Amino acid sequence: MAQSAKQRRRELARQRHERQQARRAEQAKRRRTGGLAVAAVLAVAALVTGTLYFSGVFGGGDDTVAASSDSDPEATQAPEPGSCEYRASGTSAVPDLGTPAVPVDAATLPGTATLTLNGSPVTVQLDAAAPCTVNSLAHLASAGYFDGTTCHRLTTSESLKVLQCGDPTGTGSGGPGYEFDNENTDGATYPAGTVAMANSGADTNGSQFFLVYADSELPPNYTVFGQITTGLDVITGIAADGTDNGLEDGAPLHPVTLDTVTTAA
Incomplete structure (x- = not known):
């Protein structure tokens, strides 16, 4: 049959x-x-x-962005509805966090997120092609996981211009205590305004993400889950001040606090 x-x-x-x-x-x-x-x-x-890859300059945990040569095109496609898997990985940077609810109902996922950086809002249109990632973001945001955390990394090289956030420890090694697979990476590019997940290899997404403030060159190994619609100037202003070490990769010169992350339909 x-x-x-x-x-x-x-x-x-x-x-x-x-x-x-x-x-x-x-x-x-x-x-x-x-x-x-x-x-x-x-x-x-x-x-x-x-090419300048993210490589755990501030501690090198499971959620720092890193180059990965291991790629399975089928594994990067959006999963079947409700098939998201959040696997235990390390220790959560926030106690009693738990894992996102499954199965995932795409119809109830938020469509936008607002990231407030040093008091200034940055609005992100979330991508339905990354439902597991959006579901995780909504879970972390509702738990206050990001509130008052530090955006610990700024990269200002010719080919890579990003601000990295999402680690409550501020070290680059913190995560939510779970990991999940890549999504929406097939043919992915990273122009200005892209919001994507940091990782330490294929299918190791956690809570850290990066905001692309100018067109950047990266292999398609990082889950794209949003696009900045307003507030890109907030990030370019942070980048204009450079890093605290005067190099192309380091902490922002002036501390950047992710005050809150909220999501909405």
């Missing part, structure tokens, strides 16, 4: 999950047996490409 469309989707999802699990197992094996060799290869690759 021929499979129904629903059965076919489930079978494809099962196969995709098996591939992801196998890939993660292989990644763990490589980390255990060849960490130094992998680090050397990545260093050489960075020199060859000339």
Whole structure:
């Protein structure tokens, strides 16, 4: 008997999950047996490409943005409705946070978010192509997870211009105690106004995200979940002051506080 469309989707999802699990197992094996060799290869690759990747300058936790050469196009597509998986990972930077509710009902997800930086609002149109990410953002925002936290990282290089936020510890190593898969990365680009998830490799999204204030060059490894509609000038103003170390990558010269994050339909 021929499979129904629903059965076919489930079978494809099962196969995709098996591939992801196998890939993660292989990644763990490589980390255990060849960490130094992998680090050397990545260093050489960075020199060859000339691309500045996020690499955990402030502590290097699970949620810092990092280059990843591991890519599965099928794994980056939006999941079936309600199929989001939030896996335990590390310790939450905020006690008793819990995980986002599942299954996810796309019809009830928020459409906009407002990030208030040093008292100035930045409005973001959220992307329905990243439902698991938007669901996580709404969960964290409603819990007050972001309130009063520091945007700990500013990058001002020729090819990469971003402000990174979302870590209550302010170190670049904090996260919500869970991780989830990439979404909306197939063919992703990062022009000015893009809002995307930081990560430390494929399918390690947590709470850290970055705001692109000018066109930037990155491989399509970072989940795009929004576009800034108003307030981009707030971020360009922060970037104009540069970093506290005078280099192209560091903490903003003047502290940047993410006062609140709120979401709405």
